Each structure stands twice: as structure tokens, then as C-alpha cells.
Amino acid sequence: MGPAIAKRILDQTNIDPNLRAKNLTPQQLNEIIHSITSNQIAIEGDLRREVQGNLKRLQAINCYRGIRHRRGLPVRGQRTSTNARTRKGPRKTVGVIRNKDAKAGKV
Known part of the structure; x- marks a missing residue:
């Protein structure tokens, strides 16, 4: 409330x-x-159920807001290129598979 x-x-x-x-x-x-x-x-559990139902409905009809909720991205138009760490979670570092024959320092 x-x-x-x-x-x-x-x-x-x-x-x-x-x-x-x-x-x-x-x-x-x-x-x-x-x-x-x-x-x-609606209060307490009823309110939570109502909000969850609304989110599931948005996701079921595949609207833009539902897709953003499903992917865990900001819903209300915020930029995601540099910010939105709260919504996206901690950074996931991406590793690179190196060639076994490659020598250090030589290209």
C-alpha cells in the first residue's frame, strides 16, 4: 500500500x-x-500475487515490456550500453580461446 x-x-x-x-x-x-x-x-501476499500475475501476462503476450522482464534488462527505456548493472547483475567476463601454437609477444 x-x-x-x-x-x-x-x-x-x-x-x-x-x-x-x-x-x-x-x-x-x-x-x-x-x-x-x-x-x-490488495495487501501483502495478494498484492504480490497480483503483481506477479501482471508480469507473467506481459511475458505471455510477448510485448516489449514482457520481453525486457524476461531478459532481465531495464524496462522503462534506460540505457544499457554502459549502465544498468543493478538490473543486469554483476559483469560476466568473456574469455578468449588462444591458439596453442601462438608465442607470447609475437603476432
Whole structure:
């Protein structure tokens, strides 16, 4: 749940947004819980399942975003020539197979 949905729930329940969670009364907590369940807001495992389902759908229809997800590359148009190490993972060094007859230092 993000800040926008949290603010919407607090507006519906007439609870002060500046109030800390530890200072909420049991009645206010029950109102928040009721608001979340009645509006059918996805939280915890349900939200994770929903997001995973969306990604699988994108991959199944072979759209650009699905292909980028499948390959582990950036999805939103970032450059990949020099950056994107977080998404691509650590560098994989590529070795060269040398000729056995080649002498060191001679071409």
C-alpha cells in the first residue's frame, strides 16, 4: 500500500494523517481495517500475487515490456550500453580461446 491509498483510507475514516500508529485507539484501528477490507484493497501476499500475475501476462503476450522482464534488462527505456548493472547483475567476463601454437609477444 502506497502513500496515496493510505491517505485515501485516512480521509474515509476521518483520522488525522499526522497521528502516529502507536497513538491510534483500538476503535480507529478497527475503522482502518474495515476500510481496507470493504474497499477490497490488495495487501501483502495478494498484492504480490497480483503483481506477479501482471508480469507473467506481459511475458505471455510477448510485448516489449514482457520481453525486457524476461531478459532481465531495464524496462522503462534506460540505457544499457554502459549502465544498468543493478538490473543486469554483476559483469560476466568473456574469455578468449588462444591458439596453442601462438608465442607470447609475437603476432
